[in-house]
Amino acid sequence: MAYSEKVINHYQNPKNVGTLDKSDKSVGTGLVGAPECGDVMRLQIQVDETTGMITDAKFKTFGCGSAIASSSLATEWLKGKSIDEALTVDNMDFVEELNLPPVKIHCSVLAEDAIKAAINDYRVKNGKEAIKFEESVVH
Amino acid sequence: MFIDLNKNIMLKLPIYLDNNSTTPMDPRVLEAMTPYFLEDFGNAASRNHPFGWKAEEAVDYAREQVAKLIGADPKEIIFTSGATEGDNLGIKGVYEMYASKGNHIITATTEHKAVLDTCKHIEKSGGEVTYLEVKADGLIDLKELEAAIKPTTILIAIMYANNEIGVIQPVRAISAIAKKNGVLFFTDAVQAVGKIPVDVNKDGIDVMAFTAHKMYGPKGVGALYVRRKNPRVKVTAQMDGGGHERGMRSGTLNVPGIVGFGKACEICMNEMEVDTKRISILRDKLENELMKLEEAYINGSKEYRLPHVTNISFKHVEGEGLLMGFNKNIALSSGSACTSASLEPSYVLKALGLGDDLAHSSLRFGLGRFTTEEQIDYTVNAISETVLKLRDMSPLWEMYKEGIDLNSIEWAHH
Numbered sequence: 001m002a003y004s005e006k007v008i009n010h011y012q013n014p015k016n017v018g019t020l021d022k023s024d025k026s027v028g029t030g031l032v033g034a035p036e037c038g039d040v041m042r043l044q045i046q047v048d049e050t051t052g053m054i055t056d057a058k059f060k061t062f063g064c065g066s067a068i069a070s071s072s073l074a075t076e077w078l079k080g081k082s083i084d085e086a087l088t089v090d091n092m093d094f095v096e097e098l099n100l101p102p103v104k105i106h107c108s109v110l111a112e113d114a115i116k117a118a119i120n121d122y123r124v125k126n127g128k129e130a131i132k133f134e135e136s137v138v139h
Numbered sequence: 140m141f142i143d144l145n146k147n148i149m150l151k152l153p154i155y156l157d158n159n160s161t162t163p164m165d166p167r168v169l170e171a172m173t174p175y176f177l178e179d180f181g182n183a184a185s186r187n188h189p190f191g192w193k194a195e196e197a198v199d200y201a202r203e204q205v206a207k208l209i210g211a212d213p214k215e216i217i218f219t220s221g222a223t224e225g226d227n228l229g230i231k232g233v234y235e236m237y238a239s240k241g242n243h244i245i246t247a248t249t250e251h252k253a254v255l256d257t258c259k260h261i262e263k264s265g266g267e268v269t270y271l272e273v274k275a276d277g278l279i280d281l282k283e284l285e286a287a288i289k290p291t292t293i294l295i296a297i298m299y300a301n302n303e304i305g306v307i308q309p310v311r312a313i314s315a316i317a318k319k320n321g322v323l324f325f326t327d328a329v330q331a332v333g334k335i336p337v338d339v340n341k342d343g344i345d346v347m348a349f350t351a352h353k354m355y356g357p358k359g360v361g362a363l364y365v366r367r368k369n370p371r372v373k374v375t376a377q378m379d380g381g382g383h384e385r386g387m388r389s390g391t392l393n394v395p396g397i398v399g400f401g402k403a404c405e406i407c408m409n410e411m412e413v414d415t416k417r418i419s420i421l422r423d424k425l426e427n428e429l430m431k432l433e434e435a436y437i438n439g440s441k442e443y444r445l446p447h448v449t450n451i452s453f454k455h456v457e458g459e460g461l462l463m464g465f466n467k468n469i470a471l472s473s474g475s476a477c478t479s480a481s482l483e484p485s486y487v488l489k490a491l492g493l494g495d496d497l498a499h500s501s502l503r504f505g506l507g508r509f510t511t512e513e514q515i516d517y518t519v520n521a522i523s524e525t526v527l528k529l530r531d532m533s534p535l536w537e538m539y540k541e542g543i544d545l546n547s548i549e550w551a552h553h
Contacts, residue, residue, distance in 0.1 A: 003463065011463055017532050034550030035535060036495035038457050038475055038484065042534035060534040064459040064475075068532065113551075 003065055004099035010069035015076050018058040020044040028122025030114040039063035039107065041071050043114035045078055045086070047122055054078045054086060059114075066104040070094045070111035078115065083122070087131075089115055152468045154514045158353075158507035159302050159330060159448060160472065164399070165355040165508065171402040172357065175395035183392045184383060194394045201401025208404040209347070210338035211364050217384045218397055221361040222329045224377075225348025226253040228388060229325045229363050232374025233294050233346060234261050237323070241291030245322075247271045247279050247308075248490045250298050254327055258296070267291070275492050276440035277306035284313065288320045299328035299337065299347075303474065303487040303503055304439030305448025307331065314343025323372060329353050333407035334415070334445055339364055345372050351396065355508060356403030360396030363388070410508075418506050419446035421515050425504060426451070428519040432526055434539070438474075438488055438501060447506040450474070450488075452497040453526045455535040458484075461502065464525030469518055474501035496535075496545075 003011070022029045027046050033039040040063065046056035057075035061068050073094060078086050094100065094108035120130040155163065175197060183198045185191025202213040219225045234244065246258050248270050258268045269287045271279050279297060288295075295317045300307045310326060317324035325346040331337050332347075333354030339347060350361035365387065366372045373387075380389025407414075426449045429435055434454035453461065458475030474485035475498070483489075484498035493501075502522070506515075530536040538545060 008463075011460075014532060019537065031534065031548075032551055035499070035545060036550070038459075038495075038499040040534055040550075060532055060537060062455060062460075062533040062535045063457045065463040067457075068460060 006098050007065050007069040007100070010072040010098075011065045014059075014068060014072040016056075016058050016072065016079075017060060019060065020046055020056065020058050025049075025125050026122075028118040028120070028125070030117025030119075030121060032113045032117055033063070033067075033110050035062065039067045039110055041067060041110050041114045043071060043074055043078075043111075043118045045118045045122060047083065049126070052082050052084075054081050054083065063107065063110075064104075066098065066100055066107040067110060069098055070100075070107045071114065073097060074111045074115055083119055086115055086119060150511075150513045150517060154469045154518060156504050156506060156510065156514070156518060157470045157472055158510075159305075159503065159505035161352050161358065162355045162507050163509060164357060165403060165406055167406060168356055168399045168402045172395040172399040175398050179394075181394070183394055184381065194392075197394060197398050198392055201397045201404075204401035204405045204408075205362055208337075208408045209332060209349075209364060210340050212367060214385075215339075215364055215367050217363040217365055217388050218392055218400075219348075219361045219363050219388055220359055220390075220393070221352070222251075222327060222348045222350040223253040225350070225361050225363040226251070226327055227257050228374055228377050229346045229348050229365075230254065230257045230294065230296055231261065231377055232387070233323055233325065233372070234266055235375035236373050237293045241293045243267045243269070243289055243291040244294045244296060245269045245271065245284065245287050245292060246296040247273055247298070249273050249277060249301055249303075249487045250296070251302060251327055251329070254296055254298065271297075273490050276443075277301060277304050277438075277487075277491055278440060278443060279308060279313075281309065281312050281316065285316050285320075288316070288322060292320070292322050294323045294325055296325040296327070299326045299331035300335070300445050301439070301487060302330050303485060304450045304491070305330070305445035306439040307335070307443045307445060309443070310342045310344070314345075317345075318343060323370075330445060330448075333404065333411070334447060336411070339366070345370070346374065351400035351403055354403050354407050357396050357399040360393050360400045362400070414508055415446045418508070418510060421510055421512060422447055422449055422504070422506050424512070425449065425506070425515045425519060429522060432523060436497065438491060438493065438497075447510075448504065450501055450503045452488075452493070452501040454497060454500055455533045455539055456526055456529045457499050458501055460529060461500075461522075461525055464528065465518075465521040469521060472503045474503065475499040 020027045030043045041061045044058045045054045057078040059071040061071040091108040091112040181190030181194035183194040206213040314324045323345045328349045332349040345366045347364040352358040436452045438450040458473030474488045488498035
């Protein structure tokens, strides 16, 4: 299966690979997927508490090229967005931007889940309630 | 193209290390085939003119070449379209021919799909199949095999060597058990014939499927060995037609393909020893270098293994992602199945008891006659670099390095 040029670019030059201090109150961490399924994504956001803006985002991913590209793209998109804006990112945005084929849609779902998990982690850490999301259907 | 193995040749990309899926044709094979597409195009079944005679003569000669490689009589060779057909004809053919004796077949979980799906088909039509588990090294347990035999057992179908991990089954011990119990022994020997010595008499094989394109011959032609003496074995034809191949396989013979198959067998016969020695040195080098990486594991028995195959898991790196780091330049396959809807990794690796994580992290290397040391050096570098790069990017690797037990984490399974 041939990958799209955008997936290859992200794979070769992934953006924002790294780790933020997960014990920091301003950092939200989302860890989704499972080793047995061949995909694990860890997405972290750093949030400016006063403005609610995402100032930094980092990822580490175990998975195929599409999973790596989706998480790399997610960090790019999240930086500079507010939490509310970040919540509007949809898995289909990844599919479109990266031209993911149907067999790789689960990678985009995982990226969306990772964003939501990171935001919820941040919310819970800061005394807010976790947002309940509908179960994603495509995995 | 002739490659002088003693001279350094320029490294040409991409490098082919997927010889278990298919091999390039040896130029000498193509050379032998060419006339049979053009001037000598006759139908080997045409008895009344020189075109037919010439084709028949060529097929007879190839039949001898093929038979010789496996220590058989030429009359015991049935030409087929390949090993999938051979597996079907061999297993279904025995099942139908020996229906009055029983309906039970014993096979193993690590067989090729062509064998497993044939067995599933037989189960649907009323047969009974026992699927033996394999041990952690990929070998079947002979005691379990013996215990699985019952009065209705007519066939043991166990592969000679595995396509994913290269593990060689104890064929002689299996055939001895079969013989002792009056059961026929079928083996899918696709990966073994032409690579290691296979002798149907010494090995005690009754029926055996193999194919040309895994041994530097053309695609679309294979053979089924069917024993004629001690015991005389018959298989029920699976296609109706002109009664070719002693009535067991109808259909106009693929003369150029068969000629190429014969030539490929002859070359393997003459060069196997030298080839094997050279290739196993390269395989060992590749393996030893890659095993220098942390958390790398060889899958399957190292002792009972084809000389040109290795299957290695690089923990905490996903196979398909790993391949992407170099698959423009190196052709390999992975036990990961990230592209399939089920996301299920290799059933062969899982049968060894590997966790899904390790199965997802595996690469299969199949070296071949045209593999060079330069290619191996390049491959070692490219893979090592990619593994390190992806581990830097892997959350699992980070947790492993922090001493976190990955099994203690509650993963979101989907």
